[in-house]
Amino acid sequence: MSVAYDPNNIFAKILRGEIPCEKLYEDEDTLAFMDVMPQAEGHLLVIPKLGARNILDVPPEVLSSLILRVQKLARAAKAGMGAEGVTIIQFNEPAAGQTVYHIHFHVIPRWEGIALRPHSGKMADSATLKAHADKIRAALAADA
Numbered sequence: 749m750s751v752a753y754d755p756n757n758i759f760a761k762i763l764r765g766e767i768p769c770e771k772l773y774e775d776e777d778t779l780a781f782m783d784v785m786p787q788a789e790g791h792l793l794v795i796p797k798l799g800a801r802n803i804l805d806v807p808p809e810v811l812s813s814l815i816l817r818v819q820k821l822a823r824a825a826k827a828g829m830g831a832e833g834v835t836i837i838q839f840n841e842p843a844a845g846q847t848v849y850h851i852h853f854h855v856i857p858r859w860e861g862i863a864l865r866p867h868s869g870k871m872a873d874s875a876t877l878k879a880h881a882d883k884i885r886a887a888l889a890a891d892a
């Protein structure tokens with residue numbers, strides 16, 4: 749049996765505007781924003797507006813539209829950051845490394861020979877996050 753969704757998780761608070769984020773993209777169903785503890789430059793997160801804990805309970809139609817947004821953000825992150833590749837990660841439940849219980853996909857730009865930094869490691873400064881977000885937003889605008 750899946751665990752109930754907790755509407756007080758940090759991404760639910762971001763969706764309600766109770767805490768800030770470096771927003772990249774928003775539509776009726778989706779929000780994308782910079783990860784505050786990036787594992788590589790340009791690391792971002794894509795979440796649905798609907799509250800679901802993870803892949804185990806998310807409704808299929810929400811997951812379907814979410815993965816299309818993940819593709820859009822992956823393309824923009826790669827182009828905007830001038831990356832050579834993109835890693836997509838998605839964790840489910842604590843044993844698998846999930847720390848925030850609102851389903852999200854990690855989109856992480858990659859370069860040959862540059863290893864990922866630790867998951868939920870060090871906070872990035874807001875100026876750096878904004879500079880990277882500006883590049884990704886420009887790539888999204890060019891794609892529109």
Ligand code: AMP
Pocket residue numbers: 758769782783784785786793838839845846847848849867868869
């Ligand atoms: P996980 O649930 O393990 O897939 O990872 C949660 C991710 O959310 C981590 O990569 C954190 O760095 C990131 N994170 C936690 N709090 C925030 C926040 N307030 N804004 C943006 N990213 C966050």
